Amino acid sequence: MKNVACAAMNEGADSPKKATEKELFKQYAETKNKDIRNELVNRYLYIAEILSKKYVNKGIEYEDIFQVASLGLIYAIERFDLSRGFEFSSFATPTIIGEIKKYFRDKGWSIRVPRRIQELSKKVNAARIALNQTLQRTPRIEDIAEYLECTEEQVLEAMEASQVYTPKSLDLSYDSNGDDKDLQLMDLVGEDDKHFDVIENRDFIQKCMDKLNEVEIKIIRDRFFYNKTQIQVADEIGVSQMTISRMEKKAIEKFRKELKRVREI
Structure with missing residues (x-):
């Protein structure tokens, strides 16, 4: 059946270029021929463009x-x-729009944000516009929260998350208030202070010790601060190397439990 249809398409009126849309859809349903599909795509690509x-x-x-629209x-x-x-155009339009919206939902945010926050962010933006017209002023956080029947913390969370939707370039320049050289965003972005990590790690180790x-x-000090071997520590304490190994594992396990507890806080 497929060979017969393909052969017929090569003859005058049955070729993809000359066939009507209904004929093409019928032939494609029967053959799944890529040439027919490509012709249909070319004829309806204007919908994806619009x-x-x-x-x-x-x-x-x-x-x-x-x-994305073309894939839709x-x-x-x-x-x-x-x-x-x-009509195909009536069927294709919601399908294409659905794919575009899905792409915006999943790829439009520069940082992955939970779906509930994305949805709330849209509602917050709509609420700001509506309240601005109703109140004739810029709505406050509590106004938006009351309008959406949610907490002020949820509104703030959504507003902060919306800032990652379109990230700013680090090359973005700011007026330097009369200085010869304008400031760039990269000059204003802070860096993590490595000394804070050292202090936090030292504090964590001390609490575990x-x-x-x-x-x-x-055992912990000799093994990890003074780089002694288990045999050396065992000789100093007067026990076997196997005993030092077991006690070392037991102490390290206490560190792991404390680290897990801290991360869960």
Whole structure:
């Protein structure tokens, strides 16, 4: 059946270029021939183009949106059932829009943000516009929270998360208040102070050491601060190397439990 259909397409009226859309959909349903699908894509690509332009200037490049819309068009062609009597354009439009919105939802945020925060962020933006018109002033956090029937903390969380939707370039320049050289964003971004990590680690180690007995403290200090071998420590204490190994593992396990507890706080 497939060979017969393909052969027929090569003859005059049955070629993809000359066939009607209904004929092409019927032939594609029967053969799944890629040439027929490509012809359908070319004929209806304008739908993907029109819908893509509705989403420009929203944080994602037009070319990326158009690619997603084109994939949505292909999905629509694959799923379209001519026997149901629908116009293809009516069927394809919601399919393409769905793919674009899905892409914005999943890829539009520069940092992965929970779906509930993304949805709340949209509601917060809509609420700000509505309240601005109603109150004739910039709405406060409590106004938005009351309007959306949520807490002020949730509104703040959504507003902070929305800042990662379209990240600012580190090359962005700011007026330096009369200085010859403008400041760039990278000059204003803080760095982690390594000394804080040292202090935190030292404090953590000290708290863990306070929970060890005298022998365990000696083993940890000799093994990890003075770089002594287990045999050397065993000779000093007067026990076997195997005993030092067991006690060392027991002490390290206490460190692990304390670290897990701290991370859960």
